[in-house]
Amino acid sequence: MKNTNELTSALKQAGLRLTPQRLAICRFLAESKDHPTAAMIYEHLRPQYPSLSAMTVYNTLNTLVELGKVNVLGDCGDDHAHYDADTSPHINLACISCHRIVDIAIPQVEELDREVNRASGYQLLGARMMYYGLCPACQPSKVL
Ligand SMILES: [Zn+2]
Numbered sequence: 001m002k003n004t005n006e007l008t009s010a011l012k013q014a015g016l017r018l019t020p021q022r023l024a025i026c027r028f029l030a031e032s033k034d035h036p037t038a039a040m041i042y043e044h045l046r047p048q049y050p051s052l053s054a055m056t057v058y059n060t061l062n063t064l065v066e067l068g069k070v071n072v073l074g075d076c077g078d079d080h081a082h083y084d085a086d087t088s089p090h091i092n093l094a095c096i097s098c099h100r101i102v103d104i105a106i107p108q109v110e111e112l113d114r115e116v117n118r119a120s121g122y123q124l125l126g127a128r129m130m131y132y133g134l135c136p137a138c139q140p141s142k143v144l
Contacts, residue, residue, distance in 0.1 A: 028044060102135075
């Protein structure tokens with residue numbers, strides 16, 4: 001998990017002024033385990049920050065993605081990009097019915113990470129691994 005400081009200092013390095021709105025976006029991303037969409041972030045923060053614009057949310061997210069601090073997970077059947085501030089190697093599980101994305105801890109991921117590192121010679125910055133299917137709660141109603 002990332003802490004808020006890591007995200008805010010990345011924004012400052014990118015030349016962005018750290019407004020209360022941008023700080024709130026960073027804090028929400030760092031603390032969220034729900035892999036929020038831009039709209040979810042906007043709706044969550046707007047009551048506290050009435051001057052927040054959807055554009056600020058999008059621009060802040062795009063900057064953090066470009067800096068490699070936040071991953072875009074793509075959509076999981078809901079046509080919305082989901083964002084994950086945890087760029088350490090871990091597996092995301094997306095449900096194509098209720099569109100929830102959860103993390104699953106698989107110990108072998110670390111081994112896989114070491115192997116990719118060894119075999120590639122890359123300086124690895126992070127990883128994105130997405131599995132998708134029907135979550136246990138959605139399985140009884142939808143059989144594929
Ligand atoms: Zn589901």
